[in-house]
Amino acid sequence: MTTETAPSPTSSDSPPPHGEPRVVDVLVVGGGSASETAGPRAAAAGLSVAVVEGSLVGGECPFWACVPSKAMLLAAHGHRRSGSDDHDAAWAWALRRRTDATAGRDDSGKADGLRAAGVELVRGWASVERDDAGGGLARVRRGGGSPDDPGELVDVLRWRTLVLATGSAPAAPPVDGLDDVATWTSDEALSSDHRPASLLVLGGGAVGCELAQVYASFGVRTTLVETAPRLLASENPSVGDAVAQALTGTGVDVRTGVTASRARADGDGVVLELDDGSEVTGERVLLASGRRPRLECVQTLGFDTTGAGALAVDDRYRVLADGRPLDDVYAVGDVNGRAPYTHGANYQARVVADALVGRPREGDETGMPRAVYVDPPVLATGLSADGAREAGHDVVVATQASSDTGRAHVERYDGPGTVELVVDAASGVLLGASVVGPEADSWGGELVLAVRGRLDVELLAEVVHPFPAWGELLLPAAEDARDQVRARRGDEQPGGGAEQPAHTA
Template identity: 35%
Template sequence: MNASAASDAVRDYDVIVIGAGPVGENVAERARAAGLSSVIVERELLGGECSFWACEPSKALLRPVVARADALRVPGLRKAVAGPLDVDAVLAHRDKMASYWKDESQVDWLDSVDVDLIRGHGRLDGPRRVAVHTEDGDVVRLAARHAVVLSTGTSAALPRIPGLDTVRAWSSREATSAEQAPSRLAVVGGGVVAVEMATAWQALGSQVTLLVREDRLLQRMEPFVGELVADGLREAGVDIRYATSVASLRRADGEVRIDLANGRELAADEILLATGRAPRTADVGLETVGLTPGDWLAVDDTFRVTAVPDGWLYAVGDVNGRALLTHQGKYQARIAGAVIGARAKGEPVDDSRWGAHIATADSTAVPQVVFTVPEVAAVGLTTQEAERTGRRVDVVDYDIGRVAGAHQYGEGYRGKARMLVDPDRGTVVGVTFVGPGTGELLHAATIAIAGEVPLERLWHAVPAFPTISEVWLRLLETYRG
């Protein structure tokens, strides 16, 4: 039910969740399924960043771009798809995928699982207490018998650039919800948001200039990833400038004037700052429980906030900084909900029930897909991470274009696979794929790593012919020599 009306009385619930993105919704639902009364507090749209400004709309923008790139390689299709994208149709589909920025269906779902909703700005108000400031100026006061869960996510971390407040810069929100393609778009950053939005808007009609402070794209991934993605962006017409920083900004005559640290100037119609994320904890009442506003929230492997005594405060999803991905946040939510339910019943929390009470994937098997041309899929360690942590690994590389299934994708397939093997245990600890269709290979890699499947067993996982999943067999053959 919608519990938005104000009251002087304190309302008691077993579990209070602040933040109704996919993560908060999952925690509240899991706690309710465990028999606990639950309420969720949200000041914006139910469904959060992922549903309205990130995962759903961004992939709706990118899917036509990737599909056309795939079709252009297939004999018999090239002429049919050689023209520009229907931008109006792409944006209309994006709007549909973002539910037209309305959350009625999410409200209906919350009602169906018997979780209460209070719309407003929720803040901690001391141990186990939350005060919700509603839009009409009322304050609803809540008390939790067992747990308060912060799932407030992150927002764009904007750099301190002189003149930033004068140019109305885009963050990821504006980049995924814009109503038309700017003629010239400057993108600052070299990470996932930067390369995905450069891919999308270049294909939708913008001339994109990518300003990258580092010397390559996607720094946290294998070096060949950034190289192949950069090749794809350049082929699409993106101007990539490495070792380039922004010194100052100003808007004049309707355009953004960008002064670069190297003394040059660049003009654009819009500028997107894709420079990282910051936790949304500046105004959630952390100071009332001895924490510092604006900080990431350190948690244990059951998602209890370690700095708060008595174990009643949990932080789930991006706000804890462990793995800033929606699917990882939902994984955390499932664990946290199970943990809260078990502790409320006095049950021990250990690795029973398939390990449902202890998070392990955040450190060993975090899968991620980057929806560029070519596509990127990675899980587990990279070579750099292994070197930095002193982990001994064997590196196995294979050209995916040599696999028979790659030829079915058309002419000129370019891609690479890397598998990292722990030679002592004989298990896979990291996999990276780059190339068309590789996102669908990722779950097999995740299972191999999370399940610690021995290489001798992987030999008996037979890939279908002719698919690019046959790259697994080629990697194993290459490793065996």
């Protein structure tokens, strides 16, 4: 078990401000969604659980990231479909939607939810110590609000098991001059009411693509700059191509394969110099090129980190120190860098909660979905074709680049619709998949299950989708992949050519 060797709470080297520190079975540092998942589950099993959070309970997602982004995206999609060019009114409506969705950044409902589940909430920033034998202290400070200004020490807790769920913060790319021009992080963009006349989006990942489409939809002249040759560069090429088509259709000037080398102010705006010699201009730069894990609370503890600056963990999400997992320290969510999504944090938190209540197991992120909520949305899971080849698989790839199906006909939809299946040629197992199209974040779930369950493409090609549902787009690709695998095995050519039909002379 995780904390059988935890010492009794006597070894504190600095006295707590309010007498002997309280002891909790589980201390979660960071009140984001992982804490909302793991905390109540551990408490329900009879453990004492405290969550320390210096900002808003719920974390980035409901207040500064996913939720306001999705609210703005939905408003943007609605505005585009309305055909109206009254961007001012639509923007004002979108801001109201965003305020509703983020509850005006009031986290009291979420705080109440934790408490109702039997989880103690401690407001403040924790700095953590760990005893050599396991367990340790957490000092909680308030007022400063950041590690650099530690504020007043308000609480000290002794923990038996520590769950680090401190998340991540926006990171600026290394572009000369960015400090001297007007920039937004994604958090700032998603909390500001200002609609710039023009915007330079740095980064063509999920955040950059989503926010570029949001602003362009409301009439903002939007330029997106991405160093990789394609948007969403780690996904199958069909994904980036489809999203580029969607963004271009929304009016975004998509610049891929170029890198911003320098930023400079120009009047009230910004000029970005690109490494192809061209320049792009805008009122402001939106930094959407990455985030960095938040490690401040454990910076003195010498835990192992990854090359990307995340906490290194094993498959049970135990933090590594000198290459060995600690039985009393877990890290879940963005801070371990493995699956930096709200649903990734929640999944890892479920695995850790199982361990906390006596059912330790490894997480399996084989099918972890990656969604991008542009219009139409993207869902990807498992390995890309290139990733599968790099991992040593002999793969067959089946692609379909058409939205032509019964549903598209009924809805008169003629936008992007792509399916790409990556299948292990030897076993027929689906290794990865990506889909783009209306409701793809819904019907792509079938592929998440298939990748996670290591299912055979023979089965996938047998699955029936209701007419006329968008999922019917999957059949041609599944049959193609199945036929390719069969052909590789030599038991039949695609289309049945190897085995002559009995009818023909």
